[in-house]
Amino acid sequence: MKKLAILSVLLFSIFILSCSSxxxxxxxxxxxxIAGKWYxxxxxxxxxxxxxxxxxxxxxxxxxSLAESENLSYGSYKITVDAIFFDDYPNSGLLYKVNNxxxxxxxxxxxxxxxxxxx
Numbered sequence: 001m002k003k004l005a006i007l008s009v010l011l012f013s014i015f016i017l018s019c020s021s022x023x024x025x026x027x028x029x030x031x032x033x034i035a036g037k038w039y040x041x042x043x044x045x046x047x048x049x050x051x052x053x054x055x056x057x058x059x060x061x062x063x064x065s066l067a068e069s070e071n072l073s074y075g076s077y078k079i080t081v082d083a084i085f086f087d088d089y090p091n092s093g094l095l096y097k098v099n100n101x102x103x104x105x106x107x108x109x110x111x112x113x114x115x116x117x118x119x
Contacts, residue, residue: 038116
């Protein structure tokens with residue numbers, strides 16, 4: 001009986017140790033990969049994603065009245081190979097692709113990629 005108790009403690013210890021914090025770590029990239037202002041024009045609106053000083057934001061302007069209709073700050077961000085994660089929204093990320101002067105961001109609402117141009 002004593003051997004069974006020792007064996008149980010040993011197996012439990014191995015189980016606990018195997019669940020350590022050695023889980024897969026996220027490999028973040030250098031934020032400069034997407035740094036800058038990225039523009040998209042659609043109909044009467046223009047949208048600008050801004051990634052500067054490790055802060056992300058988006059501005060939407062009405063092209064007819066030239067008034068700003070939205071200005072959202074996302075706070076600091078980190079990027080992986082395929083997603084942008086904002087500290088203010090830790091449970092979601094924007095899927096993205098970057099190629100030269102084009103930043104493509106996946107729009108969940110439209111289920112489509114939107115191409116933004118760096119200027």
